[in-house]
Amino acid sequence: MDCLSENLQKITDLLGCGDNFPEELKTCLERASDIVTELRSSSGSANDTSNESSMHRNKAKQEENPRETAGTGFYKMLLHLTRSKKVLLTQSSGSTGLALADVLPEDGRVTLCVSNDHHQEQVSPLATKIERKVGAISDILKELAASGEQFDMVFIDATERSHINYYNVIMSSNMLKMNGVMCVQNVFVRDRRSQENINDEQEREARKVTDLINSDPSLEQVILPIDGQTIVARRKLTHPSEFKEDVVFWGYRGLSILDRMRLDGKVAYVTGGGQGIGRAFAHALGEAGAKVAVVDMANEKAKAVTHELHLKGIKSVAIAADISKEEDVKRIVDTIVTNWGRIDIACNNAGINMNSASEVTTLQEWDATFNVNLRGLFMCCQAAGRIMLSQGYGKIINTASMASLIVPHPQKQLAYNTSKAGVVKLTQTLGTEWIDRGVRVNCISPGIVDTPLIHSDALKPLVQRWLNDIPAGRLAQVTDLQAAVVFLASEASDYMTGHNLVIEGGQSLW
Ligand SMILES: NC(=O)c1ccc[n+]([C@@H]2O[C@H](COP(=O)([O-])OP(=O)(O)OC[C@H]3O[C@@H](n4cnc5c(N)ncnc54)[C@H](O)[C@@H]3O)[C@@H](O)[C@H]2O)c1
Structure with missing residues (x-):
């Protein structure tokens, strides 16, 4: 490119010395110079002189990194x-x-x-x-x-x-x-x-x-x-022949273990995807290759997350829906199937937590909690499960909680704890009922995660007390959960079903 540019410049100089050159020749030369300028600027070279916009661009690049060739x-x-x-x-x-x-x-x-x-x-x-x-x-x-x-x-x-x-x-x-x-x-x-x-x-x-x-x-x-x-x-290995039938050597279906965890072409949804754990799940699934429907009752939050995914080149759609409503759950599934033809990964993550001592827990609190955390989650499992059973393949990942195992304290949350224990039992039951038809159902039980859920006035002051109960010495971050959801969503975990994957920095062991 340097030689070409040098020679074009020489020709231009020579042309400048005489008048009897056809106009068309000058036009052709200008055109050639423009092409070289464009090519040099797009390949990182920085010394062109003719095209003004390229010149500015290159100058900026050169200032950023004076040594780039x-x-x-x-x-x-x-x-x-x-x-x-x-x-x-x-x-x-x-x-x-x-x-x-x-x-x-x-x-x-x-x-x-x-x-x-x-x-x-x-x-x-x-x-x-x-x-x-x-x-x-x-x-x-x-x-x-x-x-x-x-x-x-x-x-x-x-x-x-x-x-x-x-x-x-x-x-x-x-x-x-x-x-x-x-x-x-x-x-x-x-x-x-x-x-x-x-x-x-x-x-x-x-x-x-x-x-x-x-x-x-x-x-x-x-x-x-x-x-x-x-x-x-x-080169991709084509020999040696002694490993001909060895899936460990060649990788199951010829894929390396990390490639088996990729989700390219899969269709996923995440409820409660507008913030906190759900947002992190949506990003993780998208980064692993899936298209992601971000479902949240807060439409603006769902849209904001799809915008973030779009910036990263991930295909996504925002669905505003309340998973405690039957008609909304039907609409979630219909929208995804209409858009993308199938559902491979269902992350039923939306959940709420209210705090009250059990003797004063109202039926309203109980019902509101169960309507989202268990009844709503069941409706999602059933609606997505029907699609997956008809496909013969699917992965359901429910968000339960460490509260399904232990009784977190000192906060009082009877309805929450009980609903999450219900999520684990539901997961185990569906997990065994549907596996022989290709649908795996597992759940993730996070410990205490630093999300808006625990930023309420009632819970915020308890953080220091919780830290004393956590062997890891810190709260979980949403990023601590991302690998688990990708693993459970991927074909690498196909033999797992009804499992409760606990990620709590050791808290349930103390
Ligand atoms: N944060 C924690 O410490 C923690 C620990 C264990 C389990 N969990 C569970 O993880 C899940 C996510 O928690 P988070 O901390 O990210 O919560 P969060 O409150 O930060 O976010 C929950 C999201 O779900 C949405 N949502 C709530 N109800 C909904 C409904 N009916 N329909 C649709 N969307 C709804 C909210 O708008 C919100 O965007 C919940 O199931 C929660 O119980 C959280």
Whole structure:
């Protein structure tokens, strides 16, 4: 792109010297310049001069990160696509490390191996994500291999003398993770200027690495003309044959355990999805790949959560409904089936808690609590269950409570505790009744979770007392429950039914 831009500029200058060039030629040239400008700006290059909006965009990018090149822009995109966390760079500049660190998550890390420390990088907040190792690179690599380090992405420069050895250490010690990607700088597709700087010996070294990759049947590669790179990944295993029928080796239905927990293409709903635990469930299910109907009697809250999901690229719909009303429950199920054709995952999570000493608990309180927590939940289970039974598959996950097991104190909540014990028994009963027709019913029993539910005037002052009863020493956060709902919603938990999954930091054990 640089060469192209340079040449277009030369032609423009030459044209400027004479008058007898056809107008059409100038127009074509302008058009070509515009295309180059656009391509350079979209690939992260920053020096165009013609297109004003691109110029502004590039200027902003350059100010954000003065070192970014077209190649770095591509690697950043690759890191993003592969969700890499750990990156190994051999013999690259610290500026590349900083640019890559920029796209890594909080717990991501770039390990930068350099043979000398001449190019100390300026201080950057991203530097905390970079681990600089100085010394003989082969020694550093052996040390990393011995300590069991593994990387999602490894960059090696095939023109360096010993890179064939680096390559061998990395591959033989499985330093590249199972689904990792290796980027090998490929001199044969580098731009003209870089090629001029490459001598015969470097070319021979580069060819050795390329030949080695070519001769390895377990690898696949693609050569990219960006920055002269060969991208290498492990081929999906097709052998060895001794594991032919072994589902542990190949993964059940050919899927790795984490892939078995994905919910791609599944249709889910979450009642009480507008805030607290339900909101966290909706996000978790959506992140795992499901489309999510967010059901809540507070329409604005349901809509706000669908907006959040939309921002993350998750398909969702808001349904305003009161699950204690039969007609609303019917409408929830009908709306989802009309929109998305099925229901795979039903999270019956909406619940309320009122506090009163048992001797003064009114029938209104009792009925209101049971109408939502148990009667409403049963109606949801039945309506979703009918769809799931007709599909021959479904996962129902009810939200019960640790209060189904122990009597939380000192607050008084007879109706709540009893309703939640009912949720567990309902779950066990449906779980056994429907499993042979493909419908699993389980429940999650959280301990005390830091949500608006416990922010009432009656409960707020009790937090310190509860903490003394919790071995984990803290209240649960909604994020502590997210993995459980995804697991129970996924096919990985298909053999579980009628289970009460208690997540309470050990509180019920004390
Ligand atoms: N927070 C805790 O400490 C805790 C502990 C154990 C179990 N739980 C259970 O987890 C579930 C969620 O609790 P939370 O803490 O997120 O509560 P929350 O009060 O923060 O949120 C509940 C949501 O449910 C909605 N809702 C209430 N009644 C409804 C109805 N009839 N129809 C539709 N939507 C309704 C509310 O509008 C609200 O958005 C409840 O079943 C609760 O009993 C909570």
